[in-house]
Amino acid sequence: MAPILVARHVTKRFGGLVAVNDLDFEIEEHAIASVIGPNGAGKTTFFNCITGFYVPEEGTIEFEGKEIQGLRPDKITTMGIARTYQNIRLFGKMSAIENVMVGMHPRLSLHWWDAIVHTPAFIRQEKKVLRRAWELLDYIGLAEWANHQANSLPYGAQRRLEIARALASEPKLLLLDEPTAGMNPQETAEMIAFIRQLRDDWNLTILLIEHDMKVVMTISEKITVLDFGTKIAEGKPEEIQRNPRVIEAYLGRGAASGLSTAEATAPAA
Amino acid sequence: MNQWQRRLAYWRRRYDITDVVVWLFGLLILAVAVYGTVRSLQTTTYDSKRWAQFVVYGISQGGVYALIALGYTLVYGILFMINFAHGEIFMFGAFGALFTALALDKAGYWDGQPVLSLIIVLLVAMTTSSVVAVLVERIAYRPLRKAPRLVPLITAIGASFTLQYTARSFFGSGLRAFPEMEMLKGSVNVWGLEIGKSHALTIVVSLLMMAGLYWYVQRTKTGKAMRAVAENKDVAALMGIDVDQIIVRTFILGASMAGVAGVLYSLIFFQVKFFMGFVPGIKAFTAAVLGGIGNIPGAMLGGYFLGIFESLGPALILEGLGIPAPSQLKDVIAFTMLVMVLIFRPTGILGEAVAEKRA
Amino acid sequence: MQNATIWRSTVKAGLLTGVIAIYIALTGMVLSLSQRPVIGKLSLGHVVYMLVFAGMGYIVARRHVGKTQRALVPVHGALVGGLGAALLALLPIVGRKIDLAWMFVTAKPNLYKFLLFNQESTALGIGYLILTGAALGAATATLPVLPPVLHQALLGGASTTLLMGVLAELVQRTILKKALGPLFAYKGLKPWGAAVLFVALSVLFGLYAWWRQNHPQAQRSVPLETGPEPAWKRSLKLGLLLLLLLILPIWLLSKDTYLNSVLNLVGLYVIMGLGLNIVVGFAGLLDLGYVAFFAIGAYTVALMTSLGPLGMGYSFWQALPVAIVFALSAGVILGVPVLRMRGDYLAIVTLGFGEIIRILANSDWLKPFMGGALGVLDIPKPEIFGRVLKEEYQLYYLILAGILLTWFIASRLYHSRVGRAWQALREDEDVAEAMGIHLVTTKLLAFGFGAAFSGLSGAIFAAKVGSVYPHTFNLIISINVLSLIIVGGIGSLPGVVVGALALVGLPELLREFSEYRMLFYGIALIAMMLVKPEGFWPKRLNVYARPDESAPETAQ
Structure with missing residues (x-):
């Protein structure tokens, strides 16, 4: 299958610090891939480059054959890339269903004058919005929370709501930033199954950032390992597990065992 | 693709029509300013001495702005909020100075012991400002430190008005005359330039204060702790720094500078009023933004720059445009400059990329 | 131990009361508002600083209920009010010895005279002042100890009576005059009028509180559970409101130009x-x-x-x-x-x-x-x-x-x-x-x-x-508008009306107050953010009903 996202020589610097260094990256359509690496390896920076929040100094990022680096975030989302955040960033004072409705923003077309006059097209569209929002909430199992303020939802529900909000924009590529952070083993297992199901139900390509090695190894078809902004390994889970450079990056530095530190330092909430 | 084509393609993707409109708008103002300047210089009636005096006046005014701007910048650097009430802290400093000066004048010390009197007045003004600042921090800011960003901004505006109108009710709505000092009458001659003594004093004192502040922040333990808190509050707390304490000290430091500014301002204009903090407050904020908010040397530089620009502006730019009574529009120049800076260089002259760092 | 901390907090509250009272006195509010009688000879100037004693007594009492013996709660209140009054008394004591007017423009003999209830003798005036403070503090501190219905009744009755007294002019210029006219003097309430009003209003508030106590389910209709209101009910409400708005100036306000x-x-x-x-x-x-x-x-x-x-x-x-x-x-x-x-x-x-x-x-x-x-x-x-x-x-x-x-x-x-x-x-x-x-x-x-x-x-x-x-x-207009939407409730449309009535209408009706308007706005902005950031008429979350699947799609 053709790659849906291709990054070539992407470099992002902050002053003297090189957060992402000459990164080449590809992800196939309909795949689930992960980016891993120790804290500060540049994973989230890379996500921010894809979604347009940062502009890389060098290199190109192509999405479905179109260059997107340097586009504004809203344009990129409209093209079909959606994301979630490591530390959940819902619109806290809006209700759950309103969060989903905001997610649909790029797929709606009517303007303020339609809203004031309540043109037939507007009424039709709002009905559709409402129906789809309920469908999405049903899908992720949050229908009972629909009219509750988003920041009053339980932690796991907030994570799922963030995914629903991202789905609402009808993405082709979904970026998940540590979707299992702060979850217990059972919730984590559910989330893994859920991510797989997401991919199949919505015909998505999914790119993850993860700290939890177990999650990464179970779910990913391809893993990219970053260290100090540079790609040090790439391949199938089994290959990565055996790769000496990866082991060094995780285990070689510091006294504590790298794998468990990485898990321990992942933000707990 | 060569370098230029790439860059063009990049710009086309990143910027849209609104950006272009903004730049055109900025360029238009710039062009008008340049045209006005050229016309003014062609038709000027002022000689070089007059221009030099404008500059000196601007430097002394700029020193006052710089001192106030430091308060904005210090607080911003540590709390990432604009202390809207800072202009009023300056005003209270001036009132503290006024009452001390009146008392000293009554007792005959004002002209009898001018240097000592000035030092006392400065200390009282610094203390008054600090007390007000600490109160504001304690009541209006501290309880809301974790609230959404709009909230402390609103309390800051509330604090500003509360202080302003408290002063109005306490001290009256009219102008209160600041006693003139015999020692500061007349002028000194520096390289053939007549400089009013009070202006000279302002320039010297503001420079001394700023040097002191810079030393304090760079060298002392408290100063280092301040920088640590500005960098990351949580980590600083883990290092055993009492964050609340450091924030209070930052407010005191900024307020002391504002108190000194209050004295200097009163010595230049000889009048004190409840409303006097408003315009210098906004201008000092402009100065802080100009230099890059959060940046201490930037605030000083911005203050002087704004002072000089504002002092020269009406004669240099507006007169050439044929505008009558241009000095009425002095404030317009300052505000326009604020907008221009924010359009073209929102991080200020010396500013670091705050936006990216905080993202 | 426990007891000691409670007394300490009471003393602290008393000192704070005094500071607030002195602040209010020095702003000159007390004197300029003394021109407006509220009930008999009691003027708004009196009310303003006495409200500080009463209010602080009440707040302290509410905090202390349950932490200390019930009988002691009014004593705490009296201490708060009395201490506050004693601190306020310092102002005339000092002021009559040393001239403060060169600094505080309002610190003049007439202020002291007013604060000391027009007594020439400082000692006697101070006695009255402290006694008033303690009495007020004790009175309001008693409220939280009473049974809830009585508490609500007295609080509602007293505050509404005061409000009526303050807004006497409004009452007299509107249709309400026909009903309530005799209770009012030229300005403010007549003392017996106030008494009648207080009793009547207390009974009303008491009945309401009693009814609410016995019908807890009617206390608040939570839209989450009941769903959106039926359309006819909404239309009826809107229609009535519109009618009221239409007849407001000509009937309720009797075409009065000023109002x-x-x-x-x-x-x-x-x-x-x-x-x-x-x-x-x-x-x-x-x-x-x-x-x-x-x-x-x-x-x-x-x-x-x-x-x-x-x-x-x-x-x-x-x-x-x-x-x-x-x-x-x-x-x-x-x-x-x-x-x-x-x-x-x-x-x-x-x-x-x-x-x-x-x-x-x-x-x-x-x-x-x-x-x-x-x-x-x-x-x-x-x-x-x-x-x-x-x-x-x-x-x-x-x-x-x-x-x-x-x-x-x-x-x-x-x-x-x-x-x-x-x-x-x-x-x-x-x-x-x-x-x-x-x-x-x-x-x-x-x-x-x-x-x-x-x-x-x-x-x-x-x-x-x-x-x-x-x-x-x-700038004042900008701040005015900002304050009113914050007081009403940020993002809430009815809140705008509430805010405008409270922050524009009220000060306009009390002209003596207009000088302190900005001060009041400033304090309101801070206080609202600290105590009630959602405003007096908070915005409510929208409730979205699940679309009716059975409804025919082709209706559009």
Whole structure:
């Protein structure tokens, strides 16, 4: 299958610090891939480059054959890339269903004058919005929370709501930033199954950032390992597990065992 | 693709029509300013001495702005909020100075012991400002430190008005005359330039204060702790720094500078009023933004720059445009400059990329 | 141990009470409000500082209930009030020995005399003062100890009676006079009138509290459980409200010019508030230069319609759309450069913009076109179907139409894609952008609507007042509007009306108070954010019902 996202020589610097260094990256359509690496390896920076929040100094990022680096975030989302955040960033004072409705923003077309006059097209569209929002909430199992303020939802529900909000924009590529952070083993297992199901139900390509090695190894078809902004390994889970450079990056530095530190330092909430 | 084509393609993707409109708008103002300047210089009636005096006046005014701007910048650097009430802290400093000066004048010390009197007045003004600042921090800011960003901004505006109108009710709505000092009458001659003594004093004192502040922040333990808190509050707390304490000290430091500014301002204009903090407050904020908010040397530089620009502006730019009574529009120049800076260089002259760092 | 900390907190509260009382006395509020009797000889000046004793006593008592013996609670209250009064007494003691007036302009003998109940003897006056403080503190501290129904009844009765006394003028000028007239003196309540009113109101409040106690399910209808109101109920409510609004000036206010003029002013602020509510409440952009658009609207109408030398002789109805368009354009022109800034920068730049407009209108440069400091005079009243709206109660309908229009637009926008985008923006700008929302156009839209509403308000203002001066349009108006939407409830449309009535209507009715208006706004802004950030009429979450699947799709 053709790659849906291709990054070539992407470099992002902050002053003297090189957060992402000459990164080449590809992800196939309909795949689930992960980016891993120790804290500060540049994973989230890379996500921010894809979604347009940062502009890389060098290199190109192509999405479905179109260059997107340097586009504004809203344009990129409209093209079909959606994301979630490591530390959940819902619109806290809006209700759950309103969060989903905001997610649909790029797929709606009517303007303020339609809203004031309540043109037939507007009424039709709002009905559709409402129906789809309920469908999405049903899908992720949050229908009972629909009219509750988003920041009053339980932690796991907030994570799922963030995914629903991202789905609402009808993405082709979904970026998940540590979707299992702060979850217990059972919730984590559910989330893994859920991510797989997401991919199949919505015909998505999914790119993850993860700290939890177990999650990464179970779910990913391809893993990219970053260290100090540079790609040090790439391949199938089994290959990565055996790769000496990866082991060094995780285990070689510091006294504590790298794998468990990485898990321990992942933000707990 | 060569370098230029790439860059063009990049710009086309990143910027849209609104950006272009903004730049055109900025360029238009710039062009008008340049045209006005050229016309003014062609038709000027002022000689070089007059221009030099404008500059000196601007430097002394700029020193006052710089001192106030430091308060904005210090607080911003540590709390990432604009202390809207800072202009009023300056005003209270001036009132503290006024009452001390009146008392000293009554007792005959004002002209009898001018240097000592000035030092006392400065200390009282610094203390008054600090007390007000600490109160504001304690009541209006501290309880809301974790609230959404709009909230402390609103309390800051509330604090500003509360202080302003408290002063109005306490001290009256009219102008209160600041006693003139015999020692500061007349002028000194520096390289053939007549400089009013009070202006000279302002320039010297503001420079001394700023040097002191810079030393304090760079060298002392408290100063280092301040920088640590500005960098990351949580980590600083883990290092055993009492964050609340450091924030209070930052407010005191900024307020002391504002108190000194209050004295200097009163010595230049000889009048004190409840409303006097408003315009210098906004201008000092402009100065802080100009230099890059959060940046201490930037605030000083911005203050002087704004002072000089504002002092020269009406004669240099507006007169050439044929505008009558241009000095009425002095404030317009300052505000326009604020907008221009924010359009073209929102991080200020010396500013670091705050936006990216905080993202 | 436990006991000691409670007493210590009481003493602290007492000291705080004293500081607040001294502050109020020194602002001069006490003296200038003493001109307005509330009940008999008791003036608003008395009420203001006595309320501090009473209020603090009440607050302390509510905190202490359950922590200490019930019988002791009033003693704590008395201590708070008494201590506060004793501190306040320091002011006349010191002031009669040392002249403070060179510093505090209000610290004059007449203030001391007033505080000491007109007693020449300082000692006797202080005695009265402390006794009053302690009595008030004890009285209000008793309330929380009483059974809840009695507590509610007495509190409601007393505060409403006081309010009626304060608003005596309002009562006497309206239809209420026919019913309550005899209870009132020329100014304020007659003492026996107050007693009657207090008893009657207490009974009413008591009955209500009793009813609520016995019908807990009726206390609040939670829309989450009951779903949205049925349509007929909503329409009926709206219809009644509209009827009330229509008869308000001619029947309830008896065509009284003064009251209707106050009402109209409130109305103009409501229009502005609805506009600023879009900018601040919906989209979370703090605009402090809002008065600029009001000024642009007013000046446009003034210059286009004035019969003076600067006027162009158009009619109000020709000028009105131009005024709105001008204000809107100014909003967009200012918005484009400014809206890409972060929140706090935006506040200060808009503040600067407001000042620029005022300075320009005041300048000699634009004097030939805008009249400079002398302003524009002779603005004719609007005319409709050949009738000139020259009376205040006639203008009311014009303003009401403006409010209904702006309310309608604001509410429709709020419940649409644009409204949701605004809210998202307010919550988290970065995420909103990542959700596909174009920040600049979305913000511009909010700014533009805010400006247009403000322009509309300004246009009507110019026609209502008949003249415009640059000094009218100062920062205070912006702060005024901001305060009223915050007090009412950020983002809440009814909140705007509540805020405008409380912050514009009330001070306008109590003219002696107008000098302290800004002080009051400043304190209100801080207090609201600390104590009640959601405002007095908070915005409620929208409730979305699941669409009816069985309904035929083809209806559209």
